[in-house]
Amino acid sequence: MSEHGQRAVREASPGAGQEQARLVSSERFRMVLFGAGVLGFAAVLVWGLGGLPDFGDFAGRYGQYLAHTTVPARHATSAVSVTTFDFRGVDTLVEEFILFTAAVGVVALLRVQRASEEVPAEPESTRRPTARSGALRSLITALVAPTLVLGVDIVLHGHLTPGGGFQGGVILMSALFLVYLGGTHLGLGPLRPMGAMEAAEGVGAAGFALIGLAGLIIAGAYLQNFLPFGAPSHLVSGGAIPLLNIAVGLEVMGALLILAAEFLDQRLLMHRGKL
Amino acid sequence: MSFLPYAVAAWLFVIGLYGIVTSRNLVHLVVCLSVVQSSTYVLLLAIGYRSGGTAPIFADVSTTTKVVDPIVATLTLTDVVVEATVVALLLALAVQAHRRFGTLDPNEMGALRG
Numbered sequence: 001m002s003e004h005g006q007r008a009v010r011e012a013s014p015g016a017g018q019e020q021a022r023l024v025s026s027e028r029f030r031m032v033l034f035g036a037g038v039l040g041f042a043a044v045l046v047w048g049l050g051g052l053p054d055f056g057d058f059a060g061r062y063g064q065y066l067a068h069t070t071v072p073a074r075h076a077t078s079a080v081s082v083t084t085f086d087f088r089g090v091d092t093l094v095e096e097f098i099l100f101t102a103a104v105g106v107v108a109l110l111r112v113q114r115a116s117e118e119v120p121a122e123p124e125s126t127r128r129p130t131a132r133s134g135a136l137r138s139l140i141t142a143l144v145a146p147t148l149v150l151g152v153d154i155v156l157h158g159h160l161t162p163g164g165g166f167q168g169g170v171i172l173m174s175a176l177f178l179v180y181l182g183g184t185h186l187g188l189g190p191l192r193p194m195g196a197m198e199a200a201e202g203v204g205a206a207g208f209a210l211i212g213l214a215g216l217i218i219a220g221a222y223l224q225n226f227l228p229f230g231a232p233s234h235l236v237s238g239g240a241i242p243l244l245n246i247a248v249g250l251e252v253m254g255a256l257l258i259l260a261a262e263f264l265d266q267r268l269l270m271h272r273g274k275l
Numbered sequence: 276m277s278f279l280p281y282a283v284a285a286w287l288f289v290i291g292l293y294g295i296v297t298s299r300n301l302v303h304l305v306v307c308l309s310v311v312q313s314s315t316y317v318l319l320l321a322i323g324y325r326s327g328g329t330a331p332i333f334a335d336v337s338t339t340t341k342v343v344d345p346i347v348a349t350l351t352l353t354d355v356v357v358e359a360t361v362v363a364l365l366l367a368l369a370v371q372a373h374r375r376f377g378t379l380d381p382n383e384m385g386a387l388r389g
Contacts, residue, residue: 026382027297030296031296034292034293042285049278049281049285053322055279055281056277056324056325058322058324058344063344063347066345066346067342067345068338068339077333078332078333078334079331079333080332080345080352082345088349091353092353095356099360102359102360105364105367109364109367109370162330162332259363263367266370
């Protein structure tokens with residue numbers, strides 16, 4: 001398909017002066033349109049910003065109320081995490097499913113093609129190192145364990161200090177991605193743990209929904225806390241918030257690994273026509 | 276200088292938009308879109324700031340300490356997640372477009388369609 005397209009461009013290029021002129025004028029028109037839009041936007045923006053409180057003078061009571069009830073009511077010290085997973089828990093449930101849906105969408109977009117037009121660029125049995133330099137590979141491999149520990153730490157302490165499932169999940173994903181960067185390249189063979197990644201994503205997304213459901217059954221409302229709150233500043237505190245953090249951490253890690261794997265696969269695929 | 280954070284947000288928005296309008300490469304265009312979106316993080320966090328307030332984390336400060344608004348931080352977190360998903364989907368579409376047209380230049384894609 002693309003080769004055909006490139007040929008079309010090449011054939012068209014001899015008499016391309018006219019085409020070039022059309023592009024330049026269309027670009028100029030676009031810039032004029034953009035300039036007018038930006039001026040209008042600037043006017044509305046200055047008007048709107050004029051009505052905002054001065055920087056540092058924000059007096060929204062809701063946020064202050066949440067911040068100061070966090071510790072007495074939930075026994076967790078991170079007001080951001082408590083707001084995310086407790087006061088605004090339903091919002092976060094939907095947010096998590098946005099990520100889940102996007103991962104599914106990317107997989108759907110990129111896998112359709114694989115089935116029809118494309119074949120692996122190399123035999124599935126090939127196992128060559130991902131990075132050429134031995135020193136680089138040793139360094140990457142040495143970084144895997146500390147990164148993994150950092151990710152777990154960020155996820156587990158989400159209700160106490162800055163961090164949580166979303167942030168920790170990204171770090172966990174990078175740790176596992178380092179395994180790929182420092183290891184051998186497995187091609188598209190069956191050894192790639194795609195199933196495990198999908199399982200992590202699914203368990204994470206379902207876990208959040210099920211913890212919410214447990215709240216409905218035990219405490220009477222969806223995502224209502226049903227566990228003892230524990231002592232403030234302890235690892236086990238904040239009721240269900242640490243569990244929700246773990247679920248989100250798994251989901252984010254799985255979803256991002258799937259996305260990365262799908263994009264990497266694109267590099268390894270070739271059009272059948274080019275072989 | 277109290278307007279400076281808002282000015283930064285506006286600047287990020289406009290410069291990102293300029294990048295989108297003049298972009299000759301779909302991947303570059305997606306990165307520009309993420310610059311536009313980062314202006315919303317700055318705007319949200321700037322709105323929630325309270326002079327002299329610390330982060331709303333009470334691990335090592337008393338619960339009566341003056342803190343910045345935790346809700347805008349939560350909204351920013353949602354914003355980041357949404358941005359990540361939008362970028363992923365758009366990059367997947369860019370891959371598809373490259374396959375279909377053999378180029379990532381939006382101008383050439385328009386020329387091919389005719």
